[in-house]
Amino acid sequence: MKYFFDGLQNLNTKLVKKMLFSLFGLSAASLSLFYLPATAQNSRPLPNQVDISCRPALYFGGKLGNPKDMNQGSRYVVPGQKIILTKADSLLQSGDKYAFNIGYYVFLKPGQNAPSLPQFTNRLLLNNKEVVNQHGVKFSNDDSLVKGVNGGRIKVIHTQAYLPLGESVLVLSLDDDKTISETDENNNVYRFIVTVQP
Numbered sequence: 001m002k003y004f005f006d007g008l009q010n011l012n013t014k015l016v017k018k019m020l021f022s023l024f025g026l027s028a029a030s031l032s033l034f035y036l037p038a039t040a041q042n043s044r045p046l047p048n049q050v051d052i053s054c055r056p057a058l059y060f061g062g063k064l065g066n067p068k069d070m071n072q073g074s075r076y077v078v079p080g081q082k083i084i085l086t087k088a089d090s091l092l093q094s095g096d097k098y099a100f101n102i103g104y105y106v107f108l109k110p111g112q113n114a115p116s117l118p119q120f121t122n123r124l125l126l127n128n129k130e131v132v133n134q135h136g137v138k139f140s141n142d143d144s145l146v147k148g149v150n151g152g153r154i155k156v157i158h159t160q161a162y163l164p165l166g167e168s169v170l171v172l173s174l175d176d177d178k179t180i181s182e183t184d185e186n187n188n189v190y191r192f193i194v195t196v197q198p
Helices: 002-034 038-043 067-071 111-116
Strands: 051-054 058-061 074-077 082-085 092-094 097-109 120-126 129-137 153-164 166-173 189-196
Touching: 074 082, 074 189, 097 111, 120 153, 129 153, 153 166, 153 189
Parallel strands: 082 189
Antiparallel strands: 051 097, 058 074, 058 097, 092 097, 097 153, 120 129, 120 166, 166 189
16 A cells, blocks of 8 residues: 555656646746837837927927027017017018018937837917927937936928017927827927017
C-alpha cells in the first residue's frame, strides 16, 4: 500500500508540473499577443496622447515667413484685450472692409507624434461667421522645435482676412472639425476683440 501512495504522489507531482507548464506556456503565449514592451508602447504615436494649442495671441501685419519674421512690424492682441487697427495696418481696402495679414503660432506636444497625425482645419470666425480657414494643416518633423517644451513642435500659420469697420469679435478655432483626439480639447478656441478704424 505504501508503494501505491508513493507512486500516486509521484504521478500527481508530474501531472501538476505538466499542468503548470502548460498553463504557464499558454499564458505567456496569450500575453505576448496583447502586450508590447514599454519601449514599443511609447514609440506608438496614439492620437489621444497629443495636444494642439496656440500661443494666445493674434498677429496683424508683419512679414510672412518663418516664426521670427512674424514679430517684425506686426501688432498683436491677446484674449480678453482689444486692438485698434487702421488703414495703415491693412493691405488694401474693398468698400468698407480692410484686408489684413494675420498670423498665429500653433503648438504640438509631444513632437514625435507629428508625422502620424492627420491633416486638420483651423478657422477664423468673425461674429460667429467664418471669414477664412486653413485646410490641410499638418505638423511634420521639419517644423521648428519649441524651446522649453519637451519634444514639442511649433508651426507658423499665415492667412489674410477682410474685416469690417467697427468693433468685432474674432475667434480662432484650432482643429475646428475635431479631426484629432487630444488630451485637452479645451485649449483650441481663442477670442479676440478687434476694432477697425478708417
